[in-house]
Amino acid sequence: MEISIIRxxxxxxxxxxxxxxxxxxxxxxKILSCKDTVIPKSDLIIIPGGFSYGDYLRSGAIxxxxxxxxxxxxxxxNGVNILGICNGFQILTECNLLPGALLKxxxxxxxxxxxxxxxxxxxxxxxxDYDKNQSVKIxxxxxxxxxxxxxxxxxxxxxxxxxxxxxAEPINGSLNNIAGxxxxxxxxxxxxxxxxxxxxxxTGSNDGIKLFQSMLKSMSL
Amino acid sequence: xxxRVFVRLKSEVLDPQxxxxxxxxxxxxxNNIKNIRQGKLIEMDIExxxxxxxxxxxxxxxxxxxxxxxxxxxxxxxx
Numbered sequence: 001m002e003i004s005i006i007r008x009x010x011x012x013x014x015x016x017x018x019x020x021x022x023x024x025x026x027x028x029x030k031i032l033s034c035k036d037t038v039i040p041k042s043d044l045i046i047i048p049g050g051f052s053y054g055d056y057l058r059s060g061a062i063x064x065x066x067x068x069x070x071x072x073x074x075x076x077x078n079g080v081n082i083l084g085i086c087n088g089f090q091i092l093t094e095c096n097l098l099p100g101a102l103l104k105x106x107x108x109x110x111x112x113x114x115x116x117x118x119x120x121x122x123x124x125x126x127x128x129d130y131d132k133n134q135s136v137k138i139x140x141x142x143x144x145x146x147x148x149x150x151x152x153x154x155x156x157x158x159x160x161x162x163x164x165x166x167x168a169e170p171i172n173g174s175l176n177n178i179a180g181x182x183x184x185x186x187x188x189x190x191x192x193x194x195x196x197x198x199x200x201x202x203t204g205s206n207d208g209i210k211l212f213q214s215m216l217k218s219m220s221l
Numbered sequence: 222x223x224x225r226v227f228v229r230l231k232s233e234v235l236d237p238q239x240x241x242x243x244x245x246x247x248x249x250x251x252n253n254i255k256n257i258r259q260g261k262l263i264e265m266d267i268e269x270x271x272x273x274x275x276x277x278x279x280x281x282x283x284x285x286x287x288x289x290x291x292x293x294x295x296x297x298x299x300x
Contacts, residue, residue, distance in 0.1 A: 061286065061289070094289065100291060103230075108241055173237075
């Protein structure tokens with residue numbers, strides 16, 4: 001099982017993500033530089049959280065145009081599974097692999113707290129181990145998590161059941177409380193909550209474990 | 222030539238930064254100001270044969286990077 005994690009200048013969750021994959025799945029992943037032009041053969045590519053390029057211009061905008069992204073987009077279109085966490089979600093919208101954009105939180109506050117999240121479906125690569133509509137606690141830590149998209153696309157996203165998870169109550173202004181989103185082939189997931197920070201009850205929750213276990217189960221099939 | 226690209230949030234997109242500026246102005250008793258929207262101005266030099274060619278290049282980079290048309294509108298000025 002090959003897992004690659006991409007690091008940009010300003011990424012700060014790559015080690016937590018690496019450790020979560022190692023602890024939960026026993027898999028040693030590769031951390032790649034965004035200046036690389038080729039991603040080695042991977043069953044899963046993770047874009048971890050952080051503040052790539054200091055969120056200059058728009059969060060994720062500069063990272064989305066880095067050399068490694070051409071190969072990532074090619075692999076995404078060939079069906080490779082991609083998980084974008086927080087800044088990773090922002091980067092995936094900036095390179096149009098996911099629809100919409102993440103705006104500044106409507107409260108203008110940086111939100112850092114364990115949040116109640118509802119997992120909408122449990123039949124995808126990323127969600128097999130959860131129950132349908134399961135409520136989980138996963139931390140968020142973002143300034144730009146306010147999901148926005150035009151009304152027509154929003155309708156299409158809802159009709160295709162592409163919403164992966166929602167906040168149990170509004171926290172940042174996100175349309176339809178969207179916290180995580182699939183592309184229309186369901187091989188790409190972008191999510192604002194940080195599952196890699198929810199793998200041990202000592203830090204408040206271990207509800208993120210099932211996301212990693214779901215992916216392992218899917219990769220083993 | 223000098224080029225300026227003004228990028229601003231579309232009118233239907235909430236602008237909490239604009240609202241925060243407005244509330245700060247209210248604290249300064251500037252009560253005649255309403256509907257503040259914050260955008261950005263990106264300036265650059267460009268080598269081009271004429272204004273038309275410059276405008277085309279700038280529009281191209283604006284769509285590629287400077288503006289995200291999901292949430293933003295833009296205006297280009299060349300001089």
